[in-house]
Amino acid sequence: MRVTQNITYNTYINDIMRRQESLYKLSKQLSTGKAVNAPSDDPVKTDKILTSKSILSGFEQYDRNMDSALDYLNTSEDAFASVKDVIMTLQELATTSATGTSDASSRANTAVTVDQLYQQLLTIANTNYDNKYAFAGYETGTEPFDQTGNYLGDTNSYQVRVNSSGYMTVGVNGGEVFKGVNGGVDIFQTVADLATALNNNDSAGIQAAGTNLESAFQQVSNAVSDIGGRITRITSAKNDLSSARLDVETMIGTLEDADIARVISELTLGQTALEAAMSSAGKVISVNIFDYL
The missing domain is CATH 1.10.287 (Helix Hairpins)
Structure with a gap:
């Protein structure tokens, strides 16, 4: 009983x-x-939730990467816009000085201005972004250009990861834009040649430098266009990421809420x-x- x-x-x-x-x-x-507050509440859902949150964490890192890339590209775009302004000023000086009305004295005075513009270009080429030199390739801790315009960086262009399987090139190599590596115009040498021709009262040399400045302007314009394309691609990748993140967040909510x-x-x-x-x-x-x- x-x-x-x-x-x-x-x-x-x-x-x-x-x-x-x-x-x-x-x-x-x-x-x-929350419907699931501990793994024991629903082990299967818990595993799916944890996996999805891990994916979200990766998305957040990709988003930070792309934000940093956009900041860098905008900085580069502004720098090159300034370079184009300087080159246009140099073109005007070369055109004016190449005429028969310019004498040795006026050309020598113009050479002083050209030297100042050379230093301005050098400052832009050594632009520092986020405590790193923007146009030095991977050598971001070293000024890419010395006072004579020699390039001290490397030939690399840094990339950022934008998704689980893809990278996007972001870095702009200073050797290509300013020194004309791979067949372009050496902008610093061109400006130095203009100053030399002005000091020597060399009309032919001034005209030659003016022609090279036209090529230099186009070289920088191409770099700006390339940057614009990269900004467009990264912005598109950010939009895709935002859509994917919303899908994962919705799935987590369905499992967890x-x-x-x-x-x-x-x-x-x-x-x-x-x-x-x-x-x-x-x-x-x-x-x-x-x-x-």
């Missing part, structure tokens, strides 16, 4: 504890708004059922106790 009473008692107690645990989980869901209306309904029903179970258990246990008196 006592064994039967113990079994009955344990059955009631286990039932009450089970209902209390269920109510605890529902209360937790109501307070957090609780249906609050359902939780409240189940919580109400569960509380009523628990009260009924406790009342029933109380009566049975009370009767069993009196059997021993």
Whole structure:
């Protein structure tokens, strides 16, 4: 008889504890708004949620990479716009000085201005972005150009990762834009040649430098166009990433978020059922106790 009473008692107690645990989980869901608050709540969903959040973390890094790339490209674009302004000024000076009305004295005075513009170009070419030299390739800790216009950087152009399987070239190599590596115009040499021709009162040399400045202007314009294309591609990649991130966030919400209306309904029903179970258990246990008196 006592064994039967113990079994009955344990059955009631286990039932009450089970209902209390269920109510605890529902209360937790109501307070957090999450259907899954611990791995034990749903191991399969937990694994999917953790995997999706890891993907989101990667997306955030890609987004930071692209923001940094856009900042760099905008800085480069502004720098090259300034270079174009300087070159146009130099072209005007070369055109004016190449005429027969310019004498040796005026040309010498113009050479002083050209030297100043040379230094301005040098400052732009050594643009520092985020404590790194923008046009030095991978040698970002070293000024890419010395006072004589020699290029001290390398031939690399840095890249950023924009998704799980792709990189995009962002860096603009100073050797190509300013020194004409791979068949272009050496802008610094051209400006230096113009200054020399002016000081030597060399009309032919001034005209030759003016012609090279036209090529230099086009060389920088091509770099600006290339930067514009990179900005467009990165902006497009950011938009794609934003769309993908929204999809993953939606999936996480579907897996993780609780249906609050359902939780409240189940919580109400569960509380009523628990009260009924406790009342029933109380009566049975009370009767069993009196059997021993």
